Amino acid sequence: MSRATQQVEEVVIRFAGDSGDGMQLTGGRFTDTTAIVGNDLSTLPDFPAEIRAPAGSLAGVSAFQIKFSSKDIHTPGDTPDVLVAMNPAALQVHQKEVKPGGTIICNANAFTPKNLKLAGYETNPLEDKTLDDYFTLYSIEMGKMVTLACEGLDLSSKIVDRSKNLYALGLLFWIYDRPLQPTKDWLEVKFGKKPELVEANVRSLEAGYNYGDTTEIFTTRYKVDKANLPPGKYRNIMGNNALSMGLAAAAEKSKLGMFFGGYPITPASDILHTLSAWKHLGIKTFQAEDEIAGITSVIGAAFTGGLGVTATSGPGIALKSEAMGLAVIAELPLVVINVQRGGPSTGLPTKTEQSDLLQAMYCRNGEAPLPVLASSTPGDCFFAAYEACRIAVKYMTPVVLLTDGYLANGSEPWQIPALKDLPDFKVKFADKSNISDGQFMAYLRNKDTLARPWAIPGTKGLEHRIGGIEKEDVTGNVNYDPDNHHHMVKTREQKVKNIANEFDPTEIFGKKSGDLLILSWGGTMGACRSAAEALQDEKFKVSHLNLRWLNPFPNDLGEILIKFKNVLIPEINNGQLIKMIRAEYLVDAKGLNLVRGKPISSDDIQHTVKEMIG
Amino acid sequence: MADSKTKSNQTQSPEEILATVVNHALDGNDVPLNTLDNKVIKAKAKAMIVRINKGTAERPEMPTNSTQVETTTSAPSAYTRKDFTSDQAVRWCPGCGDYSILAQTQKVFPDLGRKKEDFVFVSGIGCSSRFPYYMDTFGFHTIHGRAPAVATGVKLANPDLSVWVVTGDGDSLSIGGNHTIHMLRRNLDLNVMLFNNRIYGLTKGQYSPTSEVGKVTKSTPMGSLDGPFNPLSLALGAGATFVSRTLDKESKHMQDIINQSYNHKGTSFIEIYQNCNIFNDGAFSSLTDRDTKSDTVLLLEDGQPMVFGAEKNKGIRLDGNIPKVFEFGDKLNIDDALVHDKKDYIIASLLANMTYNPDFPDPLGVFYAIDMPTYEDLIVDQINDAIKKKPKGSVQQLLDSGDNWVVK
Numbered sequence A: 001m002s003r004a005t006q007q008v009e010e011v012v013i014r015f016a017g018d019s020g021d022g023m024q025l026t027g028g029r030f031t032d033t034t035a036i037v038g039n040d041l042s043t044l045p046d047f048p049a050e051i052r053a054p055a056g057s058l059a060g061v062s063a064f065q066i067k068f069s070s071k072d073i074h075t076p077g078d079t080p081d082v083l084v085a086m087n088p089a090a091l092q093v094h095q096k097e098v099k100p101g102g103t104i105i106c107n108a109n110a111f112t113p114k115n116l117k118l119a120g121y122e123t124n125p126l127e128d129k130t131l132d133d134y135f136t137l138y139s140i141e142m143g144k145m146v147t148l149a150c151e152g153l154d155l156s157s158k159i160v161d162r163s164k165n166l167y168a169l170g171l172l173f174w175i176y177d178r179p180l181q182p183t184k185d186w187l188e189v190k191f192g193k194k195p196e197l198v199e200a201n202v203r204s205l206e207a208g209y210n211y212g213d214t215t216e217i218f219t220t221r222y223k224v225d226k227a228n229l230p231p232g233k234y235r236n237i238m239g240n241n242a243l244s245m246g247l248a249a250a251a252e253k254s255k256l257g258m259f260f261g262g263y264p265i266t267p268a269s270d271i272l273h274t275l276s277a278w279k280h281l282g283i284k285t286f287q288a289e290d291e292i293a294g295i296t297s298v299i300g301a302a303f304t305g306g307l308g309v310t311a312t313s314g315p316g317i318a319l320k321s322e323a324m325g326l327a328v329i330a331e332l333p334l335v336v337i338n339v340q341r342g343g344p345s346t347g348l349p350t351k352t353e354q355s356d357l358l359q360a361m362y363c364r365n366g367e368a369p370l371p372v373l374a375s376s377t378p379g380d381c382f383f384a385a386y387e388a389c390r391i392a393v394k395y396m397t398p399v400v401l402l403t404d405g406y407l408a409n410g411s412e413p414w415q416i417p418a419l420k421d422l423p424d425f426k427v428k429f430a431d432k433s434n435i436s437d438g439q440f441m442a443y444l445r446n447k448d449t450l451a452r453p454w455a456i457p458g459t460k461g462l463e464h465r466i467g468g469i470e471k472e473d474v475t476g477n478v479n480y481d482p483d484n485h486h487h488m489v490k491t492r493e494q495k496v497k498n499i500a501n502e503f504d505p506t507e508i509f510g511k512k513s514g515d516l517l518i519l520s521w522g523g524t525m526g527a528c529r530s531a532a533e534a535l536q537d538e539k540f541k542v543s544h545l546n547l548r549w550l551n552p553f554p555n556d557l558g559e560i561l562i563k564f565k566n567v568l569i570p571e572i573n574n575g576q577l578i579k580m581i582r583a584e585y586l587v588d589a590k591g592l593n594l595v596r597g598k599p600i601s602s603d604d605i606q607h608t609v610k611e612m613i614g
Numbered sequence B: 001m002a003d004s005k006t007k008s009n010q011t012q013s014p015e016e017i018l019a020t021v022v023n024h025a026l027d028g029n030d031v032p033l034n035t036l037d038n039k040v041i042k043a044k045a046k047a048m049i050v051r052i053n054k055g056t057a058e059r060p061e062m063p064t065n066s067t068q069v070e071t072t073t074s075a076p077s078a079y080t081r082k083d084f085t086s087d088q089a090v091r092w093c094p095g096c097g098d099y100s101i102l103a104q105t106q107k108v109f110p111d112l113g114r115k116k117e118d119f120v121f122v123s124g125i126g127c128s129s130r131f132p133y134y135m136d137t138f139g140f141h142t143i144h145g146r147a148p149a150v151a152t153g154v155k156l157a158n159p160d161l162s163v164w165v166v167t168g169d170g171d172s173l174s175i176g177g178n179h180t181i182h183m184l185r186r187n188l189d190l191n192v193m194l195f196n197n198r199i200y201g202l203t204k205g206q207y208s209p210t211s212e213v214g215k216v217t218k219s220t221p222m223g224s225l226d227g228p229f230n231p232l233s234l235a236l237g238a239g240a241t242f243v244s245r246t247l248d249k250e251s252k253h254m255q256d257i258i259n260q261s262y263n264h265k266g267t268s269f270i271e272i273y274q275n276c277n278i279f280n281d282g283a284f285s286s287l288t289d290r291d292t293k294s295d296t297v298l299l300l301e302d303g304q305p306m307v308f309g310a311e312k313n314k315g316i317r318l319d320g321n322i323p324k325v326f327e328f329g330d331k332l333n334i335d336d337a338l339v340h341d342k343k344d345y346i347i348a349s350l351l352a353n354m355t356y357n358p359d360f361p362d363p364l365g366v367f368y369a370i371d372m373p374t375y376e377d378l379i380v381d382q383i384n385d386a387i388k389k390k391p392k393g394s395v396q397q398l399l400d401s402g403d404n405w406v407v408k
C-alpha cells in the first residue's frame, strides 16, 4: 500500500505514561535509533519524584520528550507535535502542552472508569469529542493488540501487557520511518536470559509497526532527513555519562589515580554508579556514610596525590561547604560536582533548576573563593569535567562544576572526541626541597599560577603539615599574624583570578555589538542559542554569549557587555548570574527567570527579547 | 611502671642530674624523673619542665656524662625521637596529659621500623587535634569530627602509608560520631588515638559525650543530664577489630599499646584517658594516684588471669555469665579468675562494660584484637579482579563503545 510521505524538518514527540509503563525505556530506544539514523536530537526525561506512585495517578506520570531534526538543534523542544499517552493521567498532565493541531496517540484500554476517575475526567476524552477540535486523536487498543500478538507464549497476561510500550514504539518507528533492528538487538542483550520475554517484546514492537503499515488510519508517514553534522564518529550520550567519561579521561591523561567519594542523591547518583562500574580502569569509588565524608575522604585522597572527585546535588553541597573551605585553605586539588535540582531543601528532587550558582560562589564561611564552571549540553559535560580536573590540579584548588538535572539525564548525538586531542594534563609532584637550605616550603608558590607545590606522603624529606588554620605564606606554618592573613586572603583570590589568563577569547554567537545580548550559563544555553538563531533570522540585532566559567569571569566580558544596548539573562532561578554581572560590571542587565522545574523555552526567550527591543 | 630506679649518679653534679632527667622527660621518658630518689632535684625538675613547656624557660643542655636509661626493648634504629619532632612550639597548657601522649608516640615511632615519610597523622579539631603539628611526619589538621573520613581517603588513595588518626572525645564521638562508627565497621588499616579527657578542652570546658551525668560546666550549670558514651563498647558494637585503652600517665603501657596498634592490620582503636588539668582536672585521678590505682585499674594481658589489687589478691570471675570482683581466699583463688582472651568478643564486651561501673576496676590494655580483611585490600582486590576480567582498557575504548555511527 502506498502512502504519502511528507518531508519535515523537525519533530517533537513526548511519551507519557504511568511510572510502570516504561516510558523512559521507550524514549531511550526511540532516541538511540534516531541517533543512528543520523538526525540531530535532544532529549528531556521528566520523572516523578515518587518511585512508585499509585498506578494511574497524576503523581505517577513519567514522561520523556525528544526533539529530532535535520538541522542542528539545541533544545528538546517546547511544545510536542505528538503526544503518546498511555493512560488518562498522562493525557491529563500533558495534553495542554501539545501543539494545536498536533497528534495524540492513546492506549484506549487504559481509559477505564477507574483510571479516568484517578485522572479527574468525568467523561472519557477519547469519546466525548472534546479533543477532536484541536488535535488529531488516535485511540488504539494497545493492550488488546499485544495480547493478541503474544498469543501462545508462556507468559502471564500481566507480563504481556507490560510490552505495550514496545507497541507504541513500533508504531512511532513506522510513522517516522525508523528501523526496528537496533531495538531488537537491544532487547536481545537486555532480556537475553529470558527468550520468552524477548519474543513478547519483539512481537509487540512489530505489531505496532504493522498496525501503522497495514491499517489505513495513518495516511501520512514523515521523513526527517539526516542532520548535517560535522564529519566524525558519533554516539548518543547523556550528561552524567559524558561527565563520568570526562573524569576518567582526566585520570588517564594526568596519570593520577582517580578517587571518587560520594553519597547517593538524585540526580547525581548515576555518576557514582557509572564510575563504580569502571573498576577495570583502576578507578576507586567510595560510597561514604554521608556527603561530608564523601568530600573529606576526597580531600584526604587529594592530599595523598589522587585525583579527587565528589558529586552531589544542592543539599549535599550544603553539607560539604565546611570541607570545601578546608580544601580552599589547604590548597588541595579536587572537583566538586553539583548536579542541580529544584530547591530549597528537598525541593523538586527530580526536576531541573539553576538555583545553586550563588551557593557555589558564596556559601562558605570566610573569604573562600574557588573556580566555578558549568557545562551547557549533555555532551559538553565531558569537556567541562576534564577542564575542571585540569584546572584544579594546575592551580591547586577545589573547583566546582555545575550541571543540572536536565543536562544529567538529557541526551544528544555526540561526536566522540579523541583523547589525544584533549589539552595537555601533566602533573609533577614535588620530589625535593624547594629552598636552598634543604627544607621544604609547602606554600612556596609558582610565580605564574600562584599554585603551591603538591608534595605527597611517601616522599622522603618533604614531611610537612597542613590544615585549616591560617597558613603563613611560603612556609605553610600556622600563623595568626594580621598582615599575613590579609595577604593570604588576597593571594587566594588572585590565584582564582589568574585562571582567566588562560581562557581563549570569548566566543559570541552573532555580531560583537547590537541591540541585545542574551547571556546564559549552564543548561539554558540551548534555549538561548535557539532563540538567538530565530531572532537573527528575523533580522533582530541579537547575539548570544554562553559562559563556561562563572568564576573567574573571562577578562574580556566587561568590554563585550558594554557593546550591547541591552543584556538579557535567562536563568531557571530567581536571578543569580544577574546579581553577579550587575555587581561586577554595573550593567543594567534584565532577567528572565522562570522557576518551574523545567527548561526555559526558546519561545519564552524570543518573546521577552521582542518585548524589550521589538 | 618502670621497675628500674634512678639513683643520683655519683659522677654527676645536682645541676647535671637535673638537666639529665629534664631532658629525658621532655624526650618522653619520665622514668628517670619519676624514680629519682632526691626529692629536691625531683621537685626542681618538675617545675622546670612546666616552665619549658610554657616557653618561659630554656631547655638545659644534656650533660655529656648523663646516665643512659633503657626504656624500650625494640632494636635500635637509625631514627631518634628528634626525627619525629617538628620545629613547631608545642602549645598545650603546661601539665596537660597531651604532652605525655606526644612524648610516648615520639618515643615509639623511631623503632617501628618504618620509613618516616610513610607516616601520616590526620586530626580533627580540639586541643588533641593539634597533635600532627608537633610530629615531623606528613600531617593534616582537618575540620571538626572529620578526621576518620579524611584518613579513609588517604589510606584508600595510598594503602602503603601508615595512617594515624588523632581525635578528642568531642571530635570523634559528638560531631564526628558518624564517621567514627563507619570507619570502624569498614576496618581500614588505620590507627586511632582518641584522647578522652571527658570534656571539651579547646572551647573552654563544656561537657562532652563522655562526661559523667551531672557534670557541672559552663553549658550545664545545673549539671548535665545525658549519660555518656562508653567509647569502647561503641567501638566493639561498630565492628572494630582492635580495641584498647591506655592512660596518659602510664608511659610504658602507652608505648606498648601504640606498638601493638601499629602491628595490628585493621582499624586499631586506642582510647587514651587524658587529663585536662585546666577544665577537668583529676578526671582519672583514682586511676593514677599511687594509693588507689592498684585497686581501680585492671591491667589486661592476653592469656593471663584478670588479677588486680595492691597485693594482687583480687580478680574478676564469671558467676554464670555475670562478671564479679572477688578476693582470693579459701574458696576462690587465682585459678577462678577469668583468663583474658583478646580474640573473645564476649570477654571484650564484659570488660568494656566495666567502664562506668564503680564496682569494677577500669581495664587498661588490649580488650579485643582479631584479624579481618581490611577495606583497602578488598577494594584493591576488586579492581584487580575487574582488570583480569576486562583487561585494563583505555578511556578511548570506553568512549568508542556502545552504538555509534559515522557521519561522512
Ligand SMILES: Cc1ncc(C[n+]2csc(CCOP(=O)(O)OP(=O)(O)O)c2C)c(N)n1
Pocket: B125, B126, B127, B128, B129, B144, B167, B168, B169, B170, B171, B172, B195, B197, B199, B200, B201, B202, B203, B208
Ligand atoms: C564545625 C565546628 N563546630 C564547633 C567547633 C568548635 N570546637 C572546636 S574543638 C571543640 C570540642 C573539642 O573537644 P574534644 O574533641 O574533646 O577535644 P579536646 O579539646 O578536649 O582535646 C569544639 C566544639 C568547630 N571548630 N567546628
Ligand code: SF4
Pocket: B091, B092, B093, B095, B096, B097, B098, B127, B128, B197, B201, B202, B275, B276, B277, B278, B279
Ligand atoms: S585545655 Fe585541657 S586539654 Fe586543652 S591543652 Fe589545656 S589542659 Fe590540655
Ligand SMILES: [Mg+2]
Pocket: B126, B168, B169, B170, B195, B196, B197, B198, B199, B200, B201, B208
Ligand atoms: Mg575532649
